[in-house]
Amino acid sequence: MNGERGIIRQADIAREAGVSQSTVSQVLRGAGDLSRISLETQRRVLTAAKRLRYTTSPQQRTAVEKRHAPPLLGVHTFEPIFPTSAGDYYFEFLQGIEEQAGVEGCNLVLFTAARDEGGVRRIYRGDVNALGQAAGSVILGHRAHQDDLARLAADAHPFVYIGHREVPGFQISYVGGDYRTATGRIVDDLVALGHRTFAYLGEAVRYEPQADRWEGFSTALDRFGLTVPVPAYTQPEELAAQWLDTALAAGTTVILVESVSLLRVLHAIIGLRGLSVPGDVSIMLLVDDTASPGAWASMQVPRNAMGRRAVRLLTALVTDPIGDYERQILLPCTHTLEPSVAPPR
Template sequence: MVTIKDIAKAANVSQATVSRVINNGPKVGPAKRAHVQRIMDELGYRPNLAARAFVTNKFTSLGVLVPEILDPFMATFAHHIEKLCQSMGLQTFITSGHNDVTKEKLAIEHLLDHRVSAMVLHSKVISDEDLLKYSELCPGLVLINRLVPGLEERCVWLDNRMGSELVVEYLFSMGHREFAYINSDFEIDDPQLRLKGVKSCLTRHNVKLPNSAIAYAPPFHEGGAQAVESLMARGTKFTALVTYNDAMAVGAMNFMLDQGMHIPRDVSVVGFDDVVYARDARPQLTTMRYPISMMAQAAATIAIQSAQQQTIDPTIQRKYTPSLIRRQSVIERM
């Protein structure tokens, strides 16, 4: 990591001069300031944002990275962080990375360039190694819905596997024995963990989930329709449809309704997340409630306390388990 000492040596100036340039201080002429800044850029220097905030006694903003701003789940997540920041007089910068490594890295680096010393990242595609490096540059960096070895104290995450196990256990208690699963085709860990949970619970009940009963599609409304259409085209028989998220669940229900099927008499459907349209769907969607409000506030609090070099509140919860919300899309099989 490049230090002030390295910059001073390369620029042939004192460390005090470099410090003044970094902190936009006085007593540095325009030409020398430009020269030092050029050396900083060439060496790829980024200031220690937490230390800078401590020295200048300024902490005014928090950055938020989400995959998609239009996603109702992500919008809810960002809203709760922004609400907390507003109550503390902080500005929130929200950006998206579209589940693309290059775009996510660029978004994080833009936040660093704007001297954002606290960040909450919902990143699934950047490597653990790169996230560890970013955490060194920004000690107020916190990850949500991800557990990274070495950053455990700065991770707030959901037990996705347990959530899916609870779904299947509930459906099994309702008499269902023929299952199908529609999953996200995104190459991140959430779909894998949720599928593992489904299979694990079914295995305990001596029920197999063949590959023909699993369909993959983008995790949106249209993807849910595509996935269930694929299952039906294969002739897959199922009375219970477990879905990756609420968007796919509603899309699948609408497709089946358009085919003249009845929900839940013909097929019971369970979602995951409990976003707003789970309650607006017809029938209303039984789903797993993701405690996004609590998780978002916990992550933002850890980020802010870390950036301000405060002792982290030991009562802040980091691991969460979703809870079953029973509505109208599941019926008992006799």
């Protein structure tokens, strides 16, 4: 039998997965990407941990014994995002949530509360917290409802938001991507290639992740003493060809784009103008295009790692609510400049 008195330890997982105990520790803490451990190795460790029924903390093992059932963690999305294919943007988030829940010895329940008049799924129905059946909840979605997050925090319901979110009056727990640092590094590389005149195309609805990208971009240009362009924040259907004409007339050689939907429209306009990418203008996408991987120079968001780290943090909040650990976490992002970025003419 593995482990002393039937308790599975990380050394048992290391033997099962054929890796070092240090690798197991990094993966189970949700730090595999930060430690540059390959995704294949991380999944081998998680599979071994799940097969051996490993639980990560003495507190959690005690909770399981007392309740005779694994802790129940909720997953709530503010809009319908359950993936229909592996190419869906949210697939890796949810896969990471499921993988880490298995490691933590928890069950998951998906909450699908009724929508409000704006089409956003709400957590509260009157004074009733629809997530109350769970010991704690992972929350994700593009359109967060601030009032619901504030009420959850006020009610002391343990939750972790996937993505950087700030709620006035509360220090909520979240796991997001470090978009500010990543965008600054992208600008570093673009300047190194010779780009000096930039344009910025952003989403009309601004949340913290969008603001982080812009701040990383503008701060980096300031650092180089380059002109910070006036950003265009718009809906895809409102993007006009005149915006591109004006940007190119001003000498723009590279355009940074916040969303795939904006990129699709921009690319169509570039084609209508008889221009090419990156021959006439370089394009940098500040998110990964999961539907067409490798088609654009882009930032790679560690979505699987964010899902796993969120569950890891939530488990800590449930089992050790006053413990001394980080509750607001930003994971590093990577990027590639191929194939839609080239030195300017």
